[in-house]
Amino acid sequence: QVQLQESGPGLVKPSQTLSLTCTVSGGSIRRGGDYYWSWVRQLPGRGLEWIAYIYYIGNTYYNPSLKSRVTISLDKSKNQFFLSVTSLTAADTGVYYCARERVGPDYVYYGMDVWGQGTTVTVSS
Amino acid sequence: DIVMAQSPLYLPVTPGEPASISCRSNQSLQHTNGKNFLDWYLQRPGQPPQLLIYLASNRASGVPDRFSGSGSATDFTLKINRVEAEDFGVYYCMQALQIPRTFGQGTKVDIK
Numbered sequence: 001q002v003q004l005q006e007s008g009p010g011l012v013k014p015s016q017t018l019s020l021t022c023t024v025s026g027g028s029i030r031r032g033g034d035y036y037w038s039w040v041r042q043l044p045g046r047g048l049e050w051i052a053y054i055y056y057i058g059n060t061y062y063n064p065s066l067k068s069r070v071t072i073s074l075d076k077s078k079n080q081f082f083l084s085v086t087s088l089t090a091a092d093t094g095v096y097y098c099a100r101e102r103v104g105p106d107y108v109y110y111g112m113d114v115w116g117q118g119t120t121v122t123v124s125s
Numbered sequence: 126d127i128v129m130a131q132s133p134l135y136l137p138v139t140p141g142e143p144a145s146i147s148c149r150s151n152q153s154l155q156h157t158n159g160k161n162f163l164d165w166y167l168q169r170p171g172q173p174p175q176l177l178i179y180l181a182s183n184r185a186s187g188v189p190d191r192f193s194g195s196g197s198a199t200d201f202t203l204k205i206n207r208v209e210a211e212d213f214g215v216y217y218c219m220q221a222l223q224i225p226r227t228f229g230q231g232t233k234v235d236i237k
Contacts, residue, residue, distance in 0.1 A: 040174075048231075050228070107156060109179060109221060111164045111176045113186070
């Protein structure tokens, strides 16, 4: 059973950079053709916002509203993927989730079927 | 971006009674392969979202058959035929046709 676990600093100062890690256990991030590794955040009173995802060979896709400040990457040897968000403001405060989007060839799609528990990020001086 | 709109935003339900949530998109979510790229998720308090339905009508693994999804193009519905205690929480629809993925505002299903 694949599990995802987010880790990060919790509290970050305005204008600084947030770095989050998602550790994948019970399965390999290397498995090709099946998964996009995603970040989604939940801002207070604003519901869910999709941030980005990355394919195992490194192809990245971003939400245009965040693209100038966000970088997603992965380390197959460590079975981890990462999110970096620059120029933080209080509006970035929320819960950050990593998730797995399961796909298949020829536009087969199975949904975001595995989620981490989330990590709370507070941007405050 | 595709805009998703859910209704109602608040739904009080008596346990054992049915419930229905609507989700509409401002663009068709039907792919050229004929499938509708619309998911439903349930978020219980303090928990991450949990996938219930993908491609509009396919139940995810382990999801009870009291949950059903229907609809096509821009209009979709999630139905619970008899709400149980574990079903209370916030339901979100999400379109998976385009990047960025976008979610509805959420529908809070609460005990009546």
